[in-house]
Amino acid sequence: MRRILASSFFAASALAASSMPVAADPMADAKAIIEAHRAMPVFTPPGEPFDAKACMADKKVLSIPISMTIPFNVELQKAMASAAAEVGFTYTTWDNQLKLDQWVQGISQAISQNYDVVDLAGGLNPEVLGPQLAEARSEGLKISTTHFYDVTQPAVESVDYSGKVDFTGAGKLLAAWAYVQTEGKPNVLIIGSSDVLPSIPFVQSIQDQLKALCPDCKQTHLDVPVSEWATKIQSGTQSALLADPSINYILPIYDSMSQFVVPALRITGSEGAVRIASFNGTPFVLDMVREGQVEMDIGESLGWAGYAAIDNIMRMLCDKPEVAKLNVPLLVFDKSNIETAGVPANFDDGYGDAHLEGFRKLWMLK
Structure with a gap:
């Protein structure tokens, strides 16, 4: 039943995406999304005060x-x-x-x-x-x-x-980042886990945003259950890179996946040519940003x-x-501000x- 529901969701989303308007100025739109998440966060009350x-x-x-x-x-x-x-x-x-x-x-x-x-x-x-x-x-x-x-x-x-x-907001930000960093020519490998319920709209938001920014640009989706991250992400990434050497960006939706992506880049000789951006702000991945293995991580x-x-x-x-x-x-961490996350990084700095x-x-x- 879960697979049927997921398939129905993707079919409906694909239909909606096919009629999505293309951005009038996609580069300006993408840069605006990124800049909105670079500033130091301010507090916005989620409701009325109460005792x-x-x-x-x-x-x-x-x-x-x-x-x-x-x-x-x-x-x-x-x-x-x-x-x-x-x-x-x-x-x-x-x-x-x-x-x-x-x-x-x-x-x-x-x-x-x-x-x-x-x-x-x-x-x-x-x-x-x-x-x-x-x-x-x-x-x-x-x-x-x-x-x-x-x-x-x-x-x-x-x-x-x-x-x-706001997983879908993080997805739009990841898509915008890949678009800007590749100067409007992303060929993206998205790595998701559809067995985690919010992963379905998260992946779809990346796909939809990329289509809005760049209808003709290529994107591939690798779906790996959480229980198989350690055994399937590296091999799946390697296979995708060998099948399409023009892939230039990898977007693992949860940043802990990155630890299995980096070895695949090394084995295929793709380090430097293929970059990584992700979401969560997990400390060891923020350290990977500081060390240059991951280009950007969206922190919370x-x-x-x-x-x-x-x-x-x-x-x-x-x-x-x-x-x-x-x-x-949601806050963008890259080489420009990664030191603020702590050395080594932590969940809150x-x-x-x-x-x-x-x-x-x-x-x-x-």
């Missing part, structure tokens, strides 16, 4: 990340816990190692200990926990997701509020993301409107701290 401390008194939130063996999830949970501590309510991270029975145990714990919210964070798909979430809701708990859906995707019915991410501050996630969860409990997307800016003052005022903490 968070009063609203959240005696409230309890249990967050279940997809796995605490993933550094991304560890840092996101740290930030969410820090934000909750500032407001002053109980926040618990359910430690797990990517196992279904552990996620189920977490929901049972939330029910038995009278939590108010179960939050599924950092990629945990609520569809795999349908019966457990239904039980939680029958006991009066609310369900949220954090950093899972793209802004274009509706959440399933078992989810009350969803902290969505996990400190900012954690506060934005807590803001949306509190709005759910305080009867405030759900935010359309997590209030987290380089973005400034406008979110701290912004959320504190939004929550009426000062």
Whole structure:
């Protein structure tokens, strides 16, 4: 069924893309997209201020990340816990190692200990926990997701509020970058993972933006499930480069994929001629930008993301409107500013701290 849905999505998207207007000045449009993501992020309130401390008194939130063996999830949970501590309510991270029975145990714990919210964070798909979430809701708990859906995707019915991410915005930025850096002549290999739900609109946004900028330019899509990244990305990239030596840009949609792309460039003698740009701001990949192995990485501050996630969860409990997307800016890291990300890089440097003052005022903490 999932494959059928994905195929239907791609067919519909392809039909829509075929009628997409071509940019009047594609180079100017592409450069504008890039420049909009170079400036130091500023805080834009995601909604009206509210008295968070009063609203959240005696409230309890249990967050279940997809796995605490993933550094991304560890840092996101740290930030969410820090934000909750500032407001002053109980926040618990359910430690797990990517196992279904552990996620189920977490929901049972939330029910038995009278939590108010179960939050599924950092990629945990609520569809795999349908019966457990239904039980939680029958006991009066609310369900949220954090950093899972793209802004274009509706959440399933078992989810009350969803902290969505602008994956499609990142896709447009990646396409614009490849177009500008190749002086309007990109031949792009896009590497995606359609088994991760938001990857579908993410890849489609890259494809659509490239078509709008450059209808006749070539693009290829390599789809690799997450479980096969270590075994299939390098070989798939090598095959694509050997089949088409004119490929000049590779866009892995998640930057951790880059570690498997670089060896393929070396083996095929493509280093220098083929460049890489990606998304996430993972520290080891930012280090690869500093070392010249990756040209550009779109970063998102996990400190900012954690506060934005807590803001949306509190709005759910305080009867405030759900935010359309997590209030987290996307920032271009390349050779011009990569040192600001830290040496070695980390998940939070380089973005400034406008979110701290912004959320504190939004929550009426000062």
